[in-house]
Amino acid sequence: MSRTRTLSDAAWARIEPLMPVASRKGGRPFQSHRRVLEGIVWRYRTGSPWRDLPAEFGPWQTAWKRHRRFSGDGTWDRIYAEILADADAAGEIEWAVSVDxxxxxxHxxxxNLPRDTGGSIELLESAREEPSDHAIGRSRGxxxxxxxHLVDGRGLPLVVLVGPGQAGDAPMFPVLMxxxxxxxxxxxxxxxxxxxxRGDKAYSSRAIxxxxxxxxxxxAIPELSDQRGHRQRRGSRGGRPVSYDAEDYKGRNVVERGFNEDKQWRGLATRYDNLALTYRGGAVLRAITLWLKR
Known part of the structure; x- marks a missing residue:
């Protein structure tokens, strides 16, 4: 397989029937879906600018526009849902999930786009609308x-969402669920x-x-030390001690390993996309390829 071949024949055979036929009802049919899809995958795998897409993938504008369209109209999400349904029917999803x-x-x-703070909830509610902050936040780094991610017992993604870097993990938990x-x-x-x-201490809250x-x-979520101290100071009013299966909690590392696989695509390890929609679309596309590979 050449370095520019990004999908196996078996993977494409599963994806091809799920791709849209025409750009709109009664519109011109799409052409060369496989070539364009492989170009999109190549771009995220290498982290290259869209303009540097090799000529064998066709015009870079076509790859960008199709990725933008499929990220916004739910095409990637529909393909992802079909792949998950196939996996569940085959008993391949392990329902002891981890979150992180x-x-x-x-970059x-x-x-370089104008943005307002606190707009990511728009994207989280529908996963198809661009938030006003473009899911970019300012933190210490x-x-x-x-x-x-919400992943199954093997670390394969079940839910993929994006948010600003400074946002906490606990408020995202009910949205992921x-x-x-x-x-x-x-x-x-x-x-x-x-x-x-299974979740780390960031998800330790009474509400969760x-x-x-x-x-x-x-x-299987350990308790924060300050929460434990606060509960103990309250005595009988503080409630029961938090218990969890420490041996089962060791399985949480699959979500970390899953992120390692995600970041093999350099276009995900560093964000080059202006739009949260297209960045999340790349992350969903990565999840699709991981499920098809397994």
Whole structure:
């Protein structure tokens, strides 16, 4: 396989039937989906500027416009949902899930659009609308973006969202859970409830534990030391001590390993995209390729 060949024949055979045929109802049919898709994957894998796309992938403008369109109209999300449904039907999803985020530096080429703070909730609610802050925030390390993942027991992504780098992880947890929907082949509603959730101390909050308890989901989340001290100072009013299976918690490292695989694509390890939509689209595309590879 050449360095510019980015999809196997088997992977393309699964994706091809899911690609849209025409740009709009009654419009001109799309051409060369595989060539353009491989160009998009090559760009994120190498982190190169769109203008440096090799000629064998066709005009760079075509690759950019199609990625922008498919990120915004839900095409990547629909393909991702179909891949997950296939995996669930084959029993390949391990429903002991882990949650975490990874922070990625935003390159100066990604930060030259006007932006307002606190706009990422627009994207989180629908995953298809560009937030006013473009999911870029300022933290101690500079301008950055977070990729939030909910992964299965093997570290393969089930939910992919992006947010500003300075935002906390705990407020994102209910949003991630709301986006967990894996369709079933045949009859039945989509599966939205995992068996257990593993998270680090960033997800240690009473609200998260109550949310999981109400849904009968086992939590493997250690307690922060200051929360433990506050509870102990309150005595009997502080509630029961937090307990979790420490041996099961060791399985949380799969989400870290999953981020390592994500960052093999340099266009994700460093954000070069102006738009949160296209950056998240690249992260979803990476999730699709990981599931097809496994």
């Amino acid at each position: 985020s990874t922070i990625n530096r935003a 100066q080429h990604a930060t 500079g301008l950055s973006t977070k990729i939030h 709301d986006h967990l929907r894996v369709a079933r082949r045949g009859l039945g509603r989509p599966r939205t409830r995992p068996e257990r959730v 534990r109550e949310h999981l308890r109400e849904r009968d989901i086992v939590a």
